[in-house]
Amino acid sequence: MKVRVNNIFESIQGEGRYIGTPSLFIRTSGCNLTCSWCDTNIKIKKELTVEELTQVIKDSTKNTVVWTGGEPTLQNKPISEVIDKIDRNNHLETNATNIENSFLEKFDYIAFSPKEKVDAEKIHGSKLDTEYDVKVVTDLNEVGTNLIEYASILMPLTTGNQERDMKCKKRVWKYCIEKDIQYSPRAHIDVWRDREEKELKKH
Numbered sequence: 001m002k003v004r005v006n007n008i009f010e011s012i013q014g015e016g017r018y019i020g021t022p023s024l025f026i027r028t029s030g031c032n033l034t035c036s037w038c039d040t041n042i043k044i045k046k047e048l049t050v051e052e053l054t055q056v057i058k059d060s061t062k063n064t065v066v067w068t069g070g071e072p073t074l075q076n077k078p079i080s081e082v083i084d085k086i087d088r089n090n091h092l093e094t095n096a097t098n099i100e101n102s103f104l105e106k107f108d109y110i111a112f113s114p115k116e117k118v119d120a121e122k123i124h125g126s127k128l129d130t131e132y133d134v135k136v137v138t139d140l141n142e143v144g145t146n147l148i149e150y151a152s153i154l155m156p157l158t159t160g161n162q163e164r165d166m167k168c169k170k171r172v173w174k175y176c177i178e179k180d181i182q183y184s185p186r187a188h189i190d191v192w193r194d195r196e197e198k199e200l201k202k203h
């Protein structure tokens with residue numbers, strides 16, 4: 001069995017509860033959603049066998065493996081096989097469309113980023129025996145506002161317009177104080193923007 005991968009790279013977790021943690025990122029290919037603002041390259045660049053991917057992870061000194069996408073849960077069988085063969089902290093980034101506890105409980109931590117209310121509601125209703133967060137990107141005006149009630153972490157929307165982005169960060173920051181919600185920067189975007197981070201990639 002093979003895992004379709006867009007790319008594999010070592011970086012610093014740029015957002016969320018484990019922000020700052022040196023990690024090996026595995027960006028799987030393919031997604032079941034087509035968000036209009038999606039800027040993630042999810043094309044298939046390579047297909048690795050379970051054994052090959054296991055070896056790539058064992059060759060990395062990083063203790064945390066972040067499975068992201070695309071949508072990793074579309075490949076839950078081969079990914080489960082890899083996880084069973086490695087001894088790392090496995091973190092998952094998922095859009096929450098595919099809540100299947102037997103797969104999700106393979107992970108040490110899950111960051112759900114639902115795009116639709118129905119998916120956010122399913123997370124709420126699931127009796128998941130794994131540490132998780134619901135991360136929502138918002139500008140508090142239009143983007144993400146219908147998901148805020150489900151969020152345990154809020155992140156400010158980045159547009160590339162510095163003045164506008166700074167206003168948004170301050171707005172979300174103040175809102176998080178008022179509502180007692182955890183605020184997360186998006187450090188990889190602040191430091192590298194998305195494009196430059198790709199240049200750091202190794203595999």
Ligand SMILES: Nc1nc2[nH]cc(C(=O)O)c2c(=O)[nH]1
Pocket residue numbers: 011012013014015068069093188197
């Ligand atoms: N540094 C860094 N941290 C991240 N955390 C989540 C990411 C993602 O694209 O899922 C990501 C990413 O692409 N880069």
Ligand code: SF4
Pocket residue numbers: 031032033034035037038039040042069070071095115
């Ligand atoms: S869920 Fe994420 S990867 Fe999939 S289309 Fe939306 S933004 Fe892109």
Ligand SMILES: [Mg+2]
Pocket residue numbers: 040
């Ligand atoms: Mg990204």
